[in-house]
Amino acid sequence: MAKVAVADSLAPVQGFGDTISRSRRGSNASSRLRPDQSDSDEGGIKLKKELGLMDGVAIIVGVIVGAGIFVSPKGVLLYSGSIGQAIIVWIFSGVLSMVGALCYAELGTMIPKSGGDYAYIGEAFGPLPAFLYLWVALLILVPAGNAITAITFAQYLLQPLWPTCEPPYESVRLLAALITCLLTAINCYNVKWVARVTETFTGMKVLALLVIAAAGAWYLCSGNTELLENPFENSKVQPGFIALAFYNGLFSYSGWNYLNFVTEELKDPYRNLPRAICISMPTVTIIYVITNIAYFAVLAPDVMLSSQAVAVTFADKMLGFMAWVMPLFVACSTFGSLNGAIFASSRLFFVGARNGHLPAAISLINVNCLTPIPSLIFMCLLTLLLLFIRDVFTIINYVSYVEILFIFISVSGLLRLRQKQPDAKRPIRVCLVIPIIFLLTAGFLVVFSVFESPAEVAIGTIIIVLGIPVYYITIHKPWKWLTAKSQAINTFCSKLFVCMPNSDKLD
Structure with missing residues (x-):
């Protein structure tokens, strides 16, 4: 990882980062610290470890179960061609996510730092690849994902007010902006509030899925099995279509690595990180x-493919006068998902700034709330x-390729670190077969996506490559x-937000 020098004055340091004066903190800064705050020998402060096991489970499930499972399972069906193959893709997407999560459990307990992929890629391959991940996360992965989740929330919350047409563009965007600001304010104020919101809305979205499952089971038990009689009819077995089907499935599972972004705020991460993964991933997959299966039992494939929101179409057919609850459930689901995503992904930029890859103002911590x-x-x-x-929805076409590429690099880093640091402490050490299986599968998806979506792959690759000159201009x-x-921005933000630098040492 790039090193950031900590100066005793306001002298600039190498790279894009800088720090506020530590000599100016003195007794006044220390007197503002509550008894539960950590004040290191150098006077810095740390993020508090407030997240327990169930908080970790709620974050993973809450981030994964967003709008995807309610709105767009048709993408898997479109590229699978058949119900049977689509179900297989959903199962193996969950298994692949679980395999990847186990690899991340080893990385997260070996490198117990927030930042997830950024921290692991930097440790294994150095600062330039780590910066490139931060670069694409900054431009594509994080803000696009959050924006799309916020827009989906606004659309489904407003839909009952415009039952026969789409809600106005301005209303949707304004509500999406308001909810983004509200959740950002909650995240700024208190980590425990974030955990409570996540747990509450995770419960609501799981309840919504159980309602769908129960309605589908009742429909099947009533003898309506005709849609499942030829499950593999019209299957598409071409490698390119299989890769795209998995992309859509994995997109609905995306977020399984978000708990690794907040490792420094997890109580006893050596135990709770792998436990949270092993509880949440099988639960989500099931x-x-x-x-x-409930969708496929009730809705014909052509109906699913023509639906803009599969869960709402399902509710219109199965729930009768109670169908209005499904848009509300979708809105609650996206609300909880956005809350978890804001919490976890903000730590990525925090760690990147702490390492000098972004302006150091972004790594400051408020002295009262202990939040970045x-x-x-x-x-x-x-x-x-x-x-x-x-x-903005067109940006999502580039997210899956870039995300799976950097996850591939992160898991490759696991093998690299075993060779580079064979004696390092590894509280969890997965069987070597697990990362190899993941890498082979992820490599297949990356390679065959080039043939099926060359334009998206080309643009995603160009965005990554453009980060190289940015790195040399701003960091190297x-x-x-x-x-x-x-330096000026750092000083201004430290005063405006009553913040201090993080006390953790960098390697």
């Missing part, structure tokens, strides 16, 4: 498979910017005016 307020506000602004781009040999500007 719920997803049962939910899809500048990082949260920075991410909120990026999301708001994308909210008002009319075709930074321009002096950038360093001065970063």
